[in-house]
Amino acid sequence: MRALKLGRRTFGEGDYAVMAIVNRTPDSFYDSGATFEFDAAVAAVASAVGAGADIVDIGGVKAGDGPEVTVAEEIDRVVPFIAAVHDAHPELVISVDTWRAEVAREAVAAGAELVNDTWAGWDPGVVKVAADTGAGLVCSHTGGLEPRTVAAKPVYKDVVDEVRTELVERAEAAVAEGVRADGILIDPTHDFGKTTYHSLDLTNRLSELTETGWPVLVALSRKDFVGETLDLPVDRRLNGTLAATAISAWNGARVFRAHDVAATREVLDMVAAIKGQKSPKNPQRSL
Template sequence: MSGAAGEAGARPGGVLRLRGRVFGPGRYAVMGVVNRTPDSFYDRGATFAFEAALRAADAAVRNGADIIDVGGVKAGYGDEVSVEEEVARTAPFVAELRARHPGVVISVDTWRARVGEECLRAGADLINDTWAGADPDLARVAAEGGAGLVCSHSGGLGPRTDPHRAHYADVAADVVTTVTALAERAVDLGVAPDRVLIDPTHDFGKNTYHSLELTRRLGELAGTGWPVLVAVSNKDFIGETLDAPVTDRLAGTLAVLAVSAWEGARVFRVHDVGAARAALDAVAAVAATAEEAAVGNGSAGPDV
């Protein structure tokens, strides 16, 4: 590990700082999704139009979003989207969003360095690289722009590809090794350690069993000290587990969010901000009660 990372980076209890806001352990940040794509798996293009996307972002902020995550390319298979088109879908929208909501953290979901650079110029604070450093210049862009970076795990897959017979000797260990290495590289390149997140990236390069296993063992990622982001909202592993179509996965999503929060996740990328905010507030209340009970028990005197 580099000196920078060793001094200020991966240590348990570390905080996440984005746009002057601090998200410490037990503080759950909700990241609302706004897809400026015509073919999103979830909304089927409902927020592709500029004004529709703005309305969705406004609603997400009203409902408690701390972060708005703007994407210009569908994660899975679909029509080719050029760099120029992705920039056109995202950067002007980021600029307008920044003007409307100066205090909200803005994230851009991209694997391309040029898109990240243009969106940072427009006012973004965070680059959400869901494809595990496929463009090695993206971390440098985050560093030079003073932005945060999400370091993810895709099981070696390239952008916009689906897993085929994915296999790991130990999926959680593979994720920890990959994302911590990417986080340390980001710090080496100049990204501030308290602006780096790690994401197990459920379903990317993984089957349903792997995604469930990662959820159960999320504490191992949180134990690295890097703040953990989870992006599980309405994903296929929830649908397959519950035999539920994409329109009927909210209950499963909220259950996985609650487990992830209890296991130490810090940021939660979701489609339904209001429901997620309520679920996470409930988890926080339970956690606070448990902590108070532990303190109370500890001050009651010696065991007899």
């Protein structure tokens, strides 16, 4: 298993990492801008840390359709906030959720240690930022989508095989360009460029990605594939998300991007205990 080193942290086998989501956007699909205001976002990070987050992923642009956000505006939303979080929580790994190299470079300078490029290298300069700064990098798969767009009836001969092949190629190319091998994660990127059937197949066969040796990040939290599978709105998708989380952890995923930190932490600790990777916290029964 490859080592995963992000900031001051090293994550080994059984160290399932919870990546808390804090969006400094007024139009988030989940909370409709509850953490857009600076003080609310600061409080959200503190709450996530208290609930067991290892990483916080900070974004300034909604992934889906919405008003245009310029590079300057995105920088204004995330960079000062990253600096504040870095000062307040020096042990916390900070990730910046961006596809733009300019934003990534400013964010890393402010304290981010991971660049979560959810749009699969749309801006090739993002890889150079990671190479130049020593930051970690998430290599994602979107089926060639332009940022903030939704695929129209994507077709794959074998979605798992195609995603695995492309992600390994992206990871190896990033190393060739100078990105630290122990700072790279691969993300199948559920929903992005995929139908619900594709995302379910990726979850079921996730071990085919984890067996590549590259640490796998999964971003499952309350996504459309969960909602469509259960026919539930965003505010009722927690149980489905946690089921997918447990299966992904069992299949070897290492980092879990989540809105519901405490619940995700408990699920991952239970999986680790069942696998024998972590001891029960308070074993007493019949002992």
